[in-house]
Amino acid sequence: MTPPGGFPDTEYRARLDRAQAMMAQAGLAALLLTTEADIRYFTGFLTRFWESPTRPWFLVVPASGSPVAVIPAIGAALMAQTWVKDIRSWRAPDYDDDGVSLLAEALTERAGAHGVVGVPMGLESHLRMPLSDWHRLQARAGGLAFRDDAGILRRLRAVKSEAEIARIRAICGIAGRAFARVPEIAGAGVPLDRVFRRFQMLGLEEGADWVPYLAGGAGTGGYADVISPAGPRPLAPGDVLMLDTGMVRDGYFCDFDRNFSVGPPDAATAAAHDRLIDAVDAAAEIARPGASAADLFHAMDQLLTGGQGSAAGRLGHGLGMQLTEGLSLIPADHTRLEAGMVLTLEPGLELAPGRIMVHEENIVIRDTGADFLSPRAGRGIPVLEG
Amino acid sequence: MTPPGGFPDTEYRARLDRAQAMMAQAGLAALLLTTEADIRYFTGFLTRFWESPTRPWFLVVPASGSPVAVIPAIGAALMAQTWVKDIRSWRAPDYDDDGVSLLAEALTERAGAHGVVGVPMGLESHLRMPLSDWHRLQARAGGLAFRDDAGILRRLRAVKSEAEIARIRAICGIAGRAFARVPEIAGAGVPLDRVFRRFQMLGLEEGADWVPYLAGGAGTGGYADVISPAGPRPLAPGDVLMLDTGMVRDGYFCDFDRNFSVGPPDAATAAAHDRLIDAVDAAAEIARPGASAADLFHAMDQLLTGGQGSAAGRLGHGLGMQLTEGLSLIPADHTRLEAGMVLTLEPGLELAPGRIMVHEENIVIRDTGADFLSPRAGRGIPVLEG
Known part of the structure; x- marks a missing residue:
């Protein structure tokens, strides 16, 4: 399956394999990704809709097994054309809970209740979600530890196929x-x-x-x-x-x-x-x-x-x-x-x-x-x- | 002075006046802004260079007085064409200190050592700087309290001139x-x-x-x-x-x-x-x-x-x-x-x-x-x- 403008599955599987090897080395139970390039790197999800800053998008990359997309409903049909099978969506914007509890659940499920979750925090990165929701997520998924991704995304993406x-x-x-x-x-x-x-x-x-x-x-x-x-x-x-x-x-x-x-x-x-x-x-x-x-x-x-x-x-x-x-x-x-x-x-x-x-x-x-x-x-x- | 593609000073002064009235009401000593639209709103700084995610850009809007731009040197000449007079720049990217100490100094100077700094944290916002630098900033400017901006940017920008x-x-x-x-x-x-x-x-x-x-x-x-x-x-x-x-x-x-x-x-x-x-x-x-x-x-x-x-x-x-x-x-x-x-x-x-x-x-x-x-x-x- 090749998503519009993307690559065959093999490309994404190879990326996931390399990521999971690095995660094992860094002791990370999952990665949490929020930006266009990082999410597309593992999924092939390609759209100009990122121009709208309203909705947050999340991808959970577990230490083993396949990625989980936690995304606004408006993107579910397009994500379904990628190799990602586990897609969880909500009708965004939701002023009470804009995907936070759905994300907390996916993270806890894939990283374990006390897992260490890597988030790109270094040079050139940013967290593309409201800080208030970031704080809510940490409270909601209280057992998880959020750490820097140890430069994994940066290193992965530096070498092109x-x-x-x-x-x-x-x-x-x-x-x-x-x-x-x-x-x-x-x-x-x-x-x-x-x-x-x-x-x-x-x-x-x-x-x-x-x-x-x-x-x-x-x-x-x-x-x-x-x-x-x-x-x-x-x-x-x-x-x-x-x-x-x-x-x-x-x-x-x-x-x-x-x-x-x-x-x-x-x-x-x-x-x-x-x-x-x-x-x-x-x-x-x-x-x-x-x-x-x-x-x-x-x-x-x-x-x-x-x-x-x-x-x-x-x-x-x-x-x-x-x-x-x-x-x-x-x-x-x-x-x-x-x-x-x-x-x-x-x-x-x-x-x-x-x-x-x-x-x-x-x-x-x-x-x-x-x-x-x-x-x-x-x-x-x-x-x-x- | 009208910056390229911008408005005369009066437009930005009016925006600043409205912001400072709201800041007084919310008890904020300064606003810290990091995104293209928020920074341009108060300055008129217009460039497609934001397409590059490498460098962070900062604007400090104090409770009284004029904004302070803390920006990479590559943008200083263009910022100098706006009404902003206080421009502090560094040669980015700097792997040791990518503007953090310069920003901490500007914030402490304008907000006071124990001021409350408003940062947009609500719906549709994000912090456009690495999380690791955000943590460094909070450590470095230890006396400052960083809070949500009380929706000030959102309310200001909603009503157009x-x-x-x-x-x-x-x-x-x-x-x-x-x-x-x-x-x-x-x-x-x-x-x-x-x-x-x-x-x-x-x-x-x-x-x-x-x-x-x-x-x-x-x-x-x-x-x-x-x-x-x-x-x-x-x-x-x-x-x-x-x-x-x-x-x-x-x-x-x-x-x-x-x-x-x-x-x-x-x-x-x-x-x-x-x-x-x-x-x-x-x-x-x-x-x-x-x-x-x-x-x-x-x-x-x-x-x-x-x-x-x-x-x-x-x-x-x-x-x-x-x-x-x-x-x-x-x-x-x-x-x-x-x-x-x-x-x-x-x-x-x-x-x-x-x-x-x-x-x-x-x-x-x-x-x-x-x-x-x-x-x-x-x-x-x-x-x-x-």
């Missing part, structure tokens, strides 16, 4: 085709917010299911930041335009960007672009099992700042069911790369105060080294009509 | 124009997933900044559910197609749907569509200050099930900075409507087991009654090429 890698490669290809068509929609005189809208349309036309993320900027010889919404200012000759997108197909993200020069670039812009490409190459060169996240940071930073450390913070991160997930390319991250890890290489340069350039590619770690998932950009910044 | 209503009306108009163009992209033989992609493109072309939400379904005489992703099955004569979208412009959502018949509808489909329209009319008729959310539910439910209660759960909800927010049209919600509340009317019918139809419109409550923000659909289901 071939099926997952194929998904990420597919969406990278889609975004790559959209980037190749940017000259159709952008050039001197076109307002940046119009470029943003048209670029999202290109992504959809090329096959993205949706475009959860688009950021970027445009300015003379660089842009001020990479998170602001697009304004109505028209592109002008001499601008550097950057578009950075996280598109999704069948639940997996790409996350890479491209820079463009509006009209011929000046020498500084051309050189900066090529330095970013060289930095990506330097990291890709050493990206293989055994190297650390910090090693990749330093390889890029050496070329970018001569080893001074980048103000931009991190120079890349893990990627998969979320736009960003898992490791960070920063000096403090000593995670050892493993085959199957998917990450972004994202070097940045400050050309002048308030003028930056950022470049980004997506790779998967293979035993033989870096395998590019995004259609690798070369030296020579692409030029738009100026 | 004229500036907010204008935003919601604008995006409703954009989606309405996209819906009017559905005959250009859908008809017998077109796969549903292609319709989904093309519809999002129409929304962008008509002026949406992005399309965070699109759901729907298609099937003979109704659809099975409204949250599944679209599959490749081509539309066929006799299908009912439904598209339900949450598009965004300048940070505000619409949330409404339209049904279409592929080829001429049969009598049951035509009648069901008109019954949904009548249900909307019945609710709109009584939607004015003083009526309750439950009253609107019952007005619709009477027409839909003869008062048996709908299996669909709720028949509408609040709307604004989120796809769904605030009140629910369910029997248990006795919230009194107030002028300025924006909500959806969303009646549903089960035509046969596993065959439903849902219709949705958006209204704002005025002293004189319901004012439609979505271009109100009439009786007579629109027909696509069959």
